[in-house]
Amino acid sequence: MKASVISVAGTTALTMEASSGPSPGPSPVVHRRRLLTGLACVAVAPVLAACGSRPVPPRSLDLGPAPVWPAQTVLPRRVDLQSVSASELMLGTGVVYRLDDTDPYTRRSYRDSRWAAPLSSLMSQRLKQINSRATVAAGAEGVPAAVVNVELDDCVQRFSSATHSEVTLRLTARVGILSRTFEATAAAGGDADGAVRAMAQLLDRLGVDLLVWAAATPRPPVKA
Structure with missing residues (x-):
């Protein structure tokens, strides 16, 4: 606002006029x-x-619940799983696959799925669970157990097309100087879930075969 003085007929008056400038900020x-x-x-x-x-964090996978021991299978003596070793390639937690049809020399891992522990540890635990459920023949309590050492070979899902893959599992068991290799292949579908199911089924099947063989190996002669 600004003030101005106006004189009218000898009278002086003071008036106020609005300023034309900007309003204060x-x-x-x-x-x-x-x-x-x-x-x-x-x-x-x-x-x-x-x-x-x-x-989203990747899913944490394992081999699922241990299977029931086959009802008609009886071991002639107990089996002691002394050690389960594995290739260094099985020490990671990635669910690994190969594209045999386009790039067979590259190991890949699923981005959204991981093993809850290294695959070698999961398989070792699974074999011990199967062994703990085995049925042993009556009267075998006093018979020395068969001491077995197991080696796990690399286990990878292999794709022959975009929707078809297989998993091959190979186990080598040793009892004293005797050894035997167990191998099987199963269809694994087109994703990580298929690979996990196939590995669990193969290990459950070969695990029973391995224990049956180990229990039936000749017992060492008793020293006099």
């Missing part, structure tokens, strides 16, 4: 507060965006 305190609020929003936005796009 916000005070420095209000302006600073608005600026800080804007900067805070800008800083928080990337964090919120990152939280919204966080990747």
Whole structure:
């Protein structure tokens, strides 16, 4: 606002006129507060965006529940699984596959699926579970157990096409100077779930065969 003096017939009057200039802006305190609020929003936005796009963690897989021991299978003596060793390639937790039809020399792992522990550890635990459920012949308590050492070969899902794959499992068992290799192949579908099911089925089948063979090996002669 500005003041002006007007003289009319010897009378002096004081009037107020509106200024034609701009209205006064916000005070420095209000302006600073608005600026800080804007900067805070800008800083928080990337964090919120990152939280919204966080990747889903991979599934943790194992071989499932141990199978029931075959009712008609009886071991002539107990079997002591002394050790289960494996190739270094089985020490990781990736569910591994190969594309034999396009790139057979590359090992790949599923991005959204992982073993809960190294595959060698899961298979070792599974063999011990199968052995603990085995039926032993009556009167075999006093018979020395067959001490067996097992070696696990690399076990990989192999694709021959986009929807068809197989898993081959090979186990080598040793009792004293005797040894035998057990091998089988099963269809594994087109994904990680198929590979896991195939590996569990193969290990359950070969595990029983291995224990039956170990229990039937000749017992060492008793020293006089």
